[in-house]
Amino acid sequence: MLKLSIKAIQKRLLIIWFSILIVLALLPSSFMRETPLQFSLTIVLFFCYIVVFWISKRKWKPYQFELATVLLGTMSLFKGMFAGGEGFGMMLPLAVFIGFYIEGRRALAYASFFGTCTTLFLYCYDILTLPHIVPFILTYIGCYIGARGYRIQNEAYKTNQAHLKELQQAHTELQEAHSQLQEAALHSLQVAVLEERTRIARDIHDALGHSLTSLIVQLHALKYMLQDGPEHAQEAVRNMLSVAKQSLDEIRTSVHTLAMDKTSLGLTPLRALLSQAQKHTGIKMELLSSELDIPLSQELTITFYRILQEAVTNTLRHSNAKEIQVLIEQRENSLFLSIQDDGDITPQDQIKPGFGLTGIAERIKQLNGTLSYFAKEPHGFRLDVTLPLEHLEKEGGMRT
Template sequence: MKMCGKKGVALFKRILEALQKRYFTVWFLALIVLILVPNSYMHETPTQFAFSFAILVCHFWLFWTPKSLWTPLRTECVTLLIGLVTIIKALAGGSETIGLLFPLVIFVGVRMEEKRALIYATGLGLIGLLLLIKDHSFFSPHLVPFALTFIGCYVGAKGYRVQFDAYEQNQLHLEQLQKAHAQLKEAHNELQEAAVHTMQVAVLEERTRIARDLHDQLGHSLTSLIVQLHALQFMLKNGPSDAQEAVRNMLYVAKHSLEDIRGSVHTLASDQSSLGLAPLRAFLSQTEKNTGLRCKLVADDPELGLTQTISIAFYRILQEAVTNTLRHSEAGQLDVIVTQDDTHCYMCIRDDGKLTPGETIAPGFGLSSMKERVTELNGSLSYTAVEPHGFEIKVVIPYQDIA
């Protein structure tokens, strides 16, 4: 019983929602029924009244059916059919049925395009006038009220159609604006993420460069100073004791300074905390958004932990590879595969460009700079054309040789 009660309440709610969505239709049809039904009931036989009521039900169905189901051909066929039935009923049962042309012309005004609607409305109006003249006379007082009411129904229907179309257009524009806003927001977030990762990579590269410069310049200078202090210590072997003590102190300070510099440089340059795949993923996502090149990143582990040094190298190599793909290959798809084992990290970049096996590959500045970057890390880089067409770059970088 409870289940039946719940189903009944749900059904009532659905009916109520449908009535609310078709408020204008319900109000209009109720008005038509109140105007036409009493008149037909008083002046027609039960059979004629049943026929008139059936036509009213057809009109109700016309307005209740969703707009999306009314194709131009279907609208015209149904209008002709109901109009023909109404005219036959008027010819057989008197002029009371002529009032059923009012809801039909409203349907024509609401559902048909402007030119076709005007043709059908004019035809229905003329037929209605002829039926009135047939049942009464050419000078019947019913002609003018009928004509004015008929024209009013048509003009009102067209006005409603214009207003409804404008409302639908505004709703469509609003949906498009909301969709565009969501896309812009998503693109903005991705751009921010890509910018953060790019800045992070740039900072790490700059830090590595500073560490290398400190090691090469300051370390070399301190080493030279220590060598010279050793020589001075030997030269002052038989000299004053205070001079020998001063040299020993300077030598001690220089050695410890060199050790501190080396420790700082090693910490600065070999911070192996993980950047992972985030920079690569952000760069590919931004590339796909901005260029239309479909990009896909595949990894053994979505949270693959690449060291900063390898992440930077892979990021710069991928940047150069994507640039070459966009400039030269006319590719539509680019796949990046990143894997690792106990000793090495691997990256494979493959596109579906126009290059075919057997064609000569002339390494330009981009490939040369990629190879140079990998060589600095004691790794290897190879490239080749793939079947049936496309270009592939393979990068291998060892873990243990990265300082």
């Protein structure tokens, strides 16, 4: 069973309806002027056109279109010359078929050939007078141009639909890439936090842990040295030894918890980023904040992390800065981030926003924030970001 889309059926019905209108204008005249045999041939030819128009275009091969054109054109001419002049009217649906189904310049060649043959036969056989031939020729040309225009419009529609589908697919791929980028950023952020916490835990363990261990060893030695001393001195040593052991156990527990915690957000990943960048570049970097940490949502932490990452990258690329200073503070109705360096740029230099600054601006705009940047006196670059506190509260990232 032939499965056709509604769109395809509508297109073919439109062409068939157009052809039927043309043929129906001829059938009454054929019925009145032709013999029963001639009229029967007209009906057969009419249904041949209906069949070729109804068959799906996808079922045809290019050479089959041309073969059908030659057969239908020859049959129509033969009918007109030898079986009633009314058969020349069948050339009008032929013009529609040629205009819609034949490719490129070959369509014009076929239409011109059969149009010229029909005109010559009409004139030479005195079937129509010259004043009647001209309207017929104009109608023939109109049928061809109309069908050709419909074909071009249809092809343009298909092309636009294909482009639209490609754009939708590209949009979907971009959304997926954006999601993957966000996940990668979060993973990078979590790795940075984990590395920073591990470093802090190692430093605490190596410094304070070793010191307490040494203290415990010395207290043990002191305990044996005071075995024959006053009772209260031995008691004091036992108490100090107990406190030192308890402190060492607590530090080890805290260090283990600190090293294993992978979920914290806020300012910790920002400090980790600056710490790693300073380690690899030698540029002094510090983060200043009136609070030890500011709890942020995952989205805001990623946003601040990417902004800071982009700002540090721009500084490394475009200036000879020796220091980068980052300030984050929670104000009455907003959260403020300021990033500045001591690079070569001066107020007299023109700042042209590149891909980095444009990307930062887009991120801030999505959060309804504001962005400003300028060259500071006497030299260096400063970037200020302000995010409204209302948005942060809706995101659940801030607690006041």
